[in-house]
Amino acid sequence: xxxxxxxxxxxxxxxxxxxxxxxxxxxxxxxxxxxxxxxxxxxxxxxxxxxxxxxxxxxxxxxxxxxxxxxxxxxxxxxxxxxxxxxxxxxxxxxxxxxxxxxxxxxxxxxxxxxxxxxxxxxxxxxxxxxxxxxxxxxxxxxxxxxxxxxxxxxxxxxxxxxxxxxxxxxxxxxxxxxxxxxxxxxxxxxxxxxxxxxxxxxxxxxxxxxxxxxxxxxxxxxxxxxxxxxxxxxxxxxxxxxxxxxxxxxxxxxxxxxxxxxxxxxxxxxxxxxxxxxxxxxxxxxxxxxxxxxxxxxxxxxxxxxxxxxxxxxxxxxxxxxxxxxxxxxxxxxxxxxxxxxxxxxxxxxxxxxxxxxxxxxxxxxxxxxxxxxxxxxxxxxxxxxxxxxxxxxxxxxxxxxxxxxxxxxxxxxxxxxxxxxxxxxxxxxxxxxxxxxxxxxxxxxxxxxxxxxxxxxxxxxxxxxxxxxxxxxxxxxxxxxxxxxxxxxxxxxxxxxxxxxxxxxxxxxxxxxxxxxxxxxxxxxxxxxxxxxxxxxxxxxxxxxxxxxxxxxxxxxxxxxxxxxxxxxxxxxxxxxxxxxxxxxxxxxxxxxxxxxxxxxxxxxxxxxxxxxxxxxxxxxxxxxxxxxxxxxxxxxxxxxxxxxxxxxxxxxxxxxxxxxxxxxxxxxxxxxxxxxxxxxxxxxxxxxxxxxxxxxxxxxxxxxxxxxxxxxxxxx
Amino acid sequence: xxxxxxxxxxxxxxxxxxxxxxxxxxxxxxxxxxxxxxxxxxxxxxxxxxxxxxxxxxxxxxxxxxxxxxxxxxxxxxxxxxxxxxxxxxxxxxxxxxxxxxxxxxxxxxxxxxxxxxxxxxxxxxxxxxxxxxxxxxxxxxxxxxxxxxxxxxxxxxxxxxxxxxxxxxxxxxxxxxxxxxxxxxxxxxxxxxxxxxx
Numbered sequence: 013x014x015x016x017x018x019x020x021x022x023x024x025x026x027x028x029x030x031x032x033x034x035x036x037x038x039x040x041x042x043x044x045x046x047x048x049x050x051x052x053x054x055x056x057x058x059x060x061x062x063x064x065x066x067x068x069x070x071x072x073x074x075x076x077x078x079x080x081x082x083x084x085x086x087x088x089x090x091x092x093x094x095x096x097x098x099x100x101x102x103x104x105x106x107x108x109x110x111x112x113x114x115x116x117x118x119x120x121x122x123x124x125x126x127x128x129x130x131x132x133x134x135x136x137x138x139x140x141x142x143x144x145x146x147x148x149x150x151x152x153x154x155x156x157x158x159x160x161x162x163x164x165x166x167x168x169x170x171x172x173x174x175x176x177x178x179x180x181x182x183x184x185x186x187x188x189x190x191x192x193x194x195x196x197x198x199x200x201x202x203x204x205x206x207x208x209x210x211x212x213x214x215x216x217x218x219x220x221x222x223x224x225x226x227x228x229x230x231x232x233x234x235x236x237x238x239x240x241x242x243x244x245x246x247x248x249x250x251x252x253x254x255x256x257x258x259x260x261x262x263x264x265x266x267x268x269x270x271x272x273x274x275x276x277x278x279x280x281x282x283x284x285x286x287x288x289x290x291x292x293x294x295x296x297x298x299x300x301x302x303x304x305x306x307x308x309x310x311x312x313x314x315x316x317x318x319x320x321x322x323x324x325x326x327x328x329x330x331x332x333x334x335x336x337x338x339x340x341x342x343x344x345x346x347x348x349x350x351x352x353x354x355x356x357x358x359x360x361x362x363x364x365x366x367x368x369x370x371x372x373x374x375x376x377x378x379x380x381x382x383x384x385x386x387x388x389x390x391x392x393x394x395x396x397x398x399x400x401x402x403x404x405x406x407x408x409x410x411x412x413x414x415x416x417x418x419x420x421x422x423x424x425x426x427x428x429x430x431x432x433x434x435x436x437x438x439x440x441x442x443x444x445x446x447x448x449x450x451x452x453x454x455x456x457x458x459x460x461x462x463x464x465x466x467x468x469x470x471x472x473x474x475x476x477x478x479x480x481x482x483x484x485x486x487x488x489x490x491x492x493x494x495x496x497x498x499x500x501x502x503x504x505x506x507x508x509x510x511x512x513x514x515x516x517x518x519x520x521x522x523x524x525x526x527x528x529x530x531x532x533x534x535x536x537x538x539x540x541x542x543x544x545x546x547x548x549x550x551x552x553x554x555x556x557x558x559x560x561x562x563x564x565x566x567x568x569x570x571x572x573x574x575x576x577x578x579x580x581x582x583x584x585x586x587x588x589x590x591x592x593x594x595x596x597x598x599x600x601x602x603x604x605x606x607x608x609x610x611x612x613x614x615x616x617x618x619x620x621x622x623x624x625x626x627x628x629x630x631x632x633x634x635x636x637x638x639x640x641x642x643x644x645x646x647x648x649x650x651x652x653x654x655x656x657x658x659x660x661x662x663x664x665x666x667x668x669x670x671x672x673x674x675x676x677x678x679x680x681x682x683x684x685x686x687x688x689x690x691x692x693x694x695x696x697x698x699x700x701x702x703x704x705x706x707x708x709x710x711x712x713x714x715x716x717x718x719x720x721x722x723x724x725x726x727x728x729x730x731x
Numbered sequence: 732x733x734x735x736x737x738x739x740x741x742x743x744x745x746x747x748x749x750x751x752x753x754x755x756x757x758x759x760x761x762x763x764x765x766x767x768x769x770x771x772x773x774x775x776x777x778x779x780x781x782x783x784x785x786x787x788x789x790x791x792x793x794x795x796x797x798x799x800x801x802x803x804x805x806x807x808x809x810x811x812x813x814x815x816x817x818x819x820x821x822x823x824x825x826x827x828x829x830x831x832x833x834x835x836x837x838x839x840x841x842x843x844x845x846x847x848x849x850x851x852x853x854x855x856x857x858x859x860x861x862x863x864x865x866x867x868x869x870x871x872x873x874x875x876x877x878x879x880x881x882x883x884x885x886x887x888x889x890x891x892x893x894x895x896x897x898x899x900x901x902x903x904x905x906x907x908x909x910x911x912x913x914x915x916x917x918x919x920x921x922x923x924x925x926x927x928x929x930x
Contacts, residue, residue, distance in 0.1 A: 290897040291775045295784060295817070296826045301834060303792040303903045308834075311841035318847040325848070423851040425735045425860070429840055432736070436837055444834075448904055451897070 013096040013145055013651045014680050021089040022073040022108075023055045024048075025711075027724035034652075034682065038675050038704035041684045044692050047710045048725035049684045053157055053656040059090040059104045060151055062139045067106035067118035077108065077116065078721035085109035088118075096145045099128040102138050149173060150651055153639060157656045162632035163610070171600075171608040174639060181574060184567035191560040198553035205549045211542035215535070223532040230525040237518040241603055244511035247504045264482050271475045274468055281465040288458045293451075302447040308436060315433035318426045329420040363403070366396045533557075574642070575600050575608060581638035582631075588673045589630040593666060596620050598631055610635055625661030630670070633658070640679055652680040659687060668698065675702045694730065706730040735850075736836055738861045740814035744869045745806040746783060747799055750876045753883070758782045758890070775890070777825065779809045780816050784831060785896060786875025787868060791838050792903045796870035797877055835868070843867040 015034045020026040025048045032041070043049045058071065072088050080086065091103035106121040123138030146154075153174065156162050176182045206216040294300040361369075361377065369376050370392050373383050382388035436444075537554065541547045582598045589595070597615060600608045612620045612631050623631065636653060659667060667687050674681060688695050692710070699706055708728045715722040759776045776782055790796060799806055817829040845860045882889045890896060 290894045292825065294896055294900065295776075295781055295828050295831065296819070298828055298831060298834075299897065300785065300788045300831070300900060302900055303788070303905075304834060304838075306905075307791065307838045307841055311837040314841050321848055322851060421851045422853040423732060423857070425857070426847045426851050428734055428736065429847065432833065432837060436833065451901065455894075 013094050013150075015092060015094045015652050015682070016099070017093040018056070019089065019091045019093075020052070020055050021105075022076045022086055023058075023071055023088055023090055024051045024073060025723055025725040026051065026055065026727075027073045027075045030725070030727045032707060032727065033705070033729075034680065035705050036680055037678065038681045038683065038702075039707070040671075040688070040699075040702075040704055041682065041707045041709060042686065042688050042694065042730075043684070043709040043725075044686055044689055046723075049686065049709065050157070050656060051725065052684055052709065053155070053654070055090045056092070056155065056654065057157075059092060059102065060142055060146060060148075060155075062123070062142050065121055067108075067121040069108060069116060069118040072108045072116075072118065073724070074721040075724050077110075080108070080110040080116070082110050082112060094145070100141060100145065101126040102141050102145075104138065146651070153636065154651050155654045156636075156658055158658065158660070162629060162636070162658065172606055175571065175574060175606075181567065181570050184563060184570065187563045188560070188567055191556060191563050194556040195553070195560045198549070198556045202546070202549040202553045205543075205546050206539075206541060209541050209543040209546045212539040212546070215539055219532045219536045223529060223536070226525055226528045226532060230522060230529060233518055233522045233525060237515060237522060240511050240515045240518060244508055244515060245603070245609070247508035247511060251504045251508060260482055264479065267475055267479050267482065271472065271479065274472050274475065278465060278468045278472065281461045281468065284461045285458055285465065288454055290455075290458075293454070297450070298444075299447055299451050301444050302451055304447070305441075305445045308441060308444060312433045312437060315426070315429040319430040322421060322426045326420055363396065363399050366392060366399065370396065571602070571606060575602060578635070578638050578642055581641050582634040585634035585637045585677075586630060589634060589670055590627075590666075591669050591673065593669070594627075595630065596623070596627065598634060600635075626659075626663070626666055629658060629661055637677065637679065650680060652682060654682045654684075656684045657686070658683065659685060662687075671702060675704050699730065733857075735857055735860060736833075737814075738857055739836060739839075739864055740832060741812050742861060742865055743808040743812045744783065744865060744872060745799060745808050746869065746872055746876060748805050748807050750880065751807075753880050754786075754876055755779050755782055757883075775896070777819065778811065778816075780811060782879075783809070783872050783876075784816065784835070786879060787835065787872045789875035789878055789899060790871030790873070791842070792900070793874070793878075794842070795874040795878075796867070797874040799869055799873050836864075839864040839867050842871075 014036055017034065018032045020030045020032075021028065032039075041049065041052060067088075076086055085107050087105050087107050089103060089105040091101055091105075093099065093101045101124075103124040103126075104122070105124070106118050108116055108118050110116050123142075125136040125138035125141035127134050127136055127141075152170075203216055203220050207213045209216075290299075365376070369382075370389070373389065374381050375388055375392065380388060382392060537550075539550075541550055579598060579600050582600070586595045586598055596612045599611050599613050601611055602608050610631065612623050612627065614620055620627070640651065640653060659670060662670060671687070674683075688699055688706075694708060706729075708730050709725050710728075712724045712726045715724075759779045759782050776785075813832060813835075817827060817831045819825040819827050843863050843866075845863045846855065847860075849855050850857065850860050879890065
């Protein structure tokens with residue numbers, strides 16, 4: 013299949029009719045973002061899709077749609093003309109009709125096909141033509157959107173299908189299955205016949221029973237091996253997927269840890285700042301007293317002034333009081349001396365002596381008797397009474413003086429405030445005078461915390477951005493998946509390990525069983541039948557057995573050769589596509605199911621498990637070119653390779669090498685790309701060096717950035 | 732003899748009813764039962780008397796008094812007498828500052844015209860002396876509340892900042908005081924306009 017022309021009419025941004033002609037070699041379709049590259053690719057996908065029969069109005073050009081009058085209609089058409097045992101055309105189209113204001117409908121989707129024959133252009137069913145010339149399987153190996161599409165052997169059956177489709181190997185399958193049948197039938201005929209041969213019947217029966225059992229075991233083991241390999245492959249695939257994100261996952265966990273640590277730090281600063289509530293501190297920490305020192309001085313001065321005044325007044329008062337007391341005593345003394353100069357002091361004789369004299373009825377001062385009732389006796393009794401009065405008065409006089417003195421101050425409120433004043437002085441005063449400095453220090457501290465918090469918050473912002481970048485790089489992988497990756501990875505490794513171990517065991521077991529099978533077969537073969545008829549059966553069986561082995565061996569050999577040849581060609585392309593870069597060696601590893609997987613190795617034998625994006629792309633492309641080559645050889649029938657933005661991981665130098673090589677590859681190749689553009693302008697100097705055809709697609713000038721209906725793709729053939 | 736301090740501390744200063752809505756309830760949890768404490772979040776101060784203390788010190792430091800309205804129906808007192816002021820132990824995140832009472836008392840003695848000689852001689856009653864102290868206190872508070880209200884009329888958000896009340900006091904500090912040297916207007920502390928000076 014060689015594409016000659018593609019026509020796109022009113023398909024999305026392709027307004028009106030747009031035609032592309034193609035040569036047998038490379039054609040570049042160059043466009044910038046939004047110029048219609050992907051639309052070109054999707055137009056082809058839409059054309060080749062045979063599964064949907066209903067039209068989708070969204071594929072209709074918005075520009076054309078905006079021009080339709082009520083009652084008018086126009087068509088959306090994509091058609092391809094190609095050479096595939098003669099020129100053929102496949103066309104898919106539908107009609108869009110405007111039937112009211114803002115009312116449109118899409119109808120009549122048709123799939124048309126034409127074949128150019130000697131008799132002229134003959135219409136055929138378009139769908140059938142697609143299925144015949146470019147079915148879904150072929151599309152899978154020839155149309156690639158982006159770089160991720162290129163891994164054609166992701167699907168474990170892909171290689172097998174490829175071999176079946178494009179090589180003669182499948183022819184062997186028929187013969188293998190025929191000869192298997194012949195061998196089986198001839199064997200059972202021989203076994204049946206040998207039962208009549210007494211000489212060997214027992215041994216044949218015995219060996220055949222063993223052989224049946226071994227074959228059963230072998231078949232089971234082979235089935236289990238296939239399943240186990242499939243399972244190991246499954247986990248291998250999962251691990252590869254996860255490993256793609258392993259680095260991201262590691263970065264992600266690391267940044268998450270850092271963010272957590274920063275958040276804790278920020279919380280610490282916020283706590284410290286909040287603990288310093290300036291307004292509340294006015295009260296709780298008595299900051300309100302910062303202006304108080306002056307008031308305290310006033311209070312201290314006032315209370316000490318009152319205290320001093322009170323003491324002064326009190327001293328004056330006591331002095332006055334003392335003076336008056338002294339005057340009275342002196343006066344009393346003088347009056348006593350004048351009135352009784354000859355009188356005995358009142359305290360002579362004493363109270364006891366007087367009581368004795370009264371008791372003894374005699375005056376012991378003068379020695380005269382004083383009987384009871386006499387004048388002298390009465391005198392002594394009066395004298396005793398007088399003594400007692402004086403003694404009482406004396407005792408009264410000896411009581412403390414202030415008890416009887418009148419006080420000047422009856423309250424001690426001045427002492428109360430003075431004592432408060434003393435209490436607020438000294439150490440307490442220094443606390444109050446230090447308040448201003450304390451506030452200053454605290455504000456400074458909080459300012460420091462705030463500065464640090466601001467720094468931490470800036471850091472956090474940056475880390476959040478970094479985290480977002482990581483997530484973007486992970487291409488839509490969710491945060492949860494990145495979190496899970498590590499655990500899953502371990503689980504998958506375990507599973508894969510178990511499967512691989514089991515596969516090894518099974519391979520060993522199969523090897524042993526095959527040995528047993530061959531042994532029993534040899535044993536049967538070695539038997540010398542006694543009967544002529546049995547000998548004939550045996551010879552027939554032997555012959556079919558040889559034929560079977562020949563076909564099985566040939567099939568195996570051919571497959572291996574096919575793989576080797578494919579590998580050689582792929583490596584040839586790989587070397588050319590990476591002329592100036594490390595490329596490694598492609599290996600196609602055969603699996604139990606006769607399929608294959610692609611792996612990249614270094615020349616020293618170690619597998620390159622994580623090839624770079626461009627290595628991977630060139631590796632897959634090399635295999636694709638090789639497949640295409642081989643199929644061309646086998647079927648004398650080519651098919652194109654169509655890539656949309658397949659080189660996005662290439663650097664400039666790589667890009668040039670790549671196009672220079674691919675320009676000379678003898679293969680129809682259509683590459684839709686934004687390479688060769690410098691600020692939307694073509695780098696003609698580089699393009700001129702190429703021999704291929706080049707189309708430039710771009711948005712027509714004068715569009716409105718917000719209005720889809722003003723956008724149309726123009727197609728210009730550059731060379 | 733009962734201490735004059737205790738007689739004073741048993742009292743409860745009067746303030747003008749009009750400040751209830753504009754100031755007391757704006758800045759304090761006043762008027763909310765303890766069960767409604769959650770709703771009181773965001774208030775700068777706790778008990779109603781706290782804003783009275785702030786107002787008192789503003790009046791005191793500026794030495795500005797304002798006589799209360801004559802009509803007794805336009806005056807009121809808070810529930811807690813002075814002797815309970817600053818006992819905040821039960822409130823989360825706050826500490827007791829009961830010492831403040833002594834300083835208020837000392838300031839009142841310093842700034843009131845009480846003849847303590849006459850008082851100690853018994854020539855005037857202790858009740859009369861406490862009346863004089865309370866008048867001083869109420870007039871300082873009254874001026875302080877008026878000051879706060881005036882600021883808020885100019886800018887309703889004036890006091891709703893981390894440092895707003897503190898700044899009022901720092902602005903009254905003598906110029907040589909240490910805190911003045913600190914850049915408390917730094918952007919990291921406050922994001923917008925600086926309160927104007929009281930001077």
